[in-house]
């Protein structure tokens with residue numbers, strides 16, 4: 677994988693809320709803060725989530741104190757869970773999958789975040805042996821996104837994140853040595 681491919685992977689990690697069933701607005705536990713003025717327990721839809729999964733205050737989020745919503749990015753995890761893992765079935769219309777889907781979103785979101793870090797690391801000028809290890813890890817993570825719901829729920833992400841964290845922690849040291 678060359679830098680161009682890594683760049684394309686990173687740039688492809690974009691949320692498409694039109695293909696998602698409001699998963700971040702429902703699955704996440706949010707404690708009231710300066711970024712989000714109300715407490716929203718995990719698994720409970722936000723009071724502003726509409727039946728079509730749009731946000732009722734979308735054009736006024738910052739003015740109403742919900743600036744966290746304007747910067748949160750699932751990187752595409754939401755639409756993958758909605759359209760690929762659960763094949764277009766929504767937690768709202770199918771109560772049997774509700775809990776599972778919301779839990780899977782939280783796992784997928786972490787996988788996507790880790791893919792983004794890995795793809796970004798591959799954009800640096802790093803030794804081949806190092807980038808080779810990162811490419812292996814990236815492929816491994818991409819494969820995880822194709823697992824079914826049961827497999828995702830039984831994943832121990834630490835097994836994937838720990839070796840990757842060790843690798844990524846090396847990158848700044850290498851760069852500062854070169855500077």
Ligand code: SF4
Pocket residue numbers: 700701722723724725726730731732733734742745
């Ligand atoms: S305020 Fe809108 S974008 Fe933010 S969690 Fe609620 S529904 Fe989602």
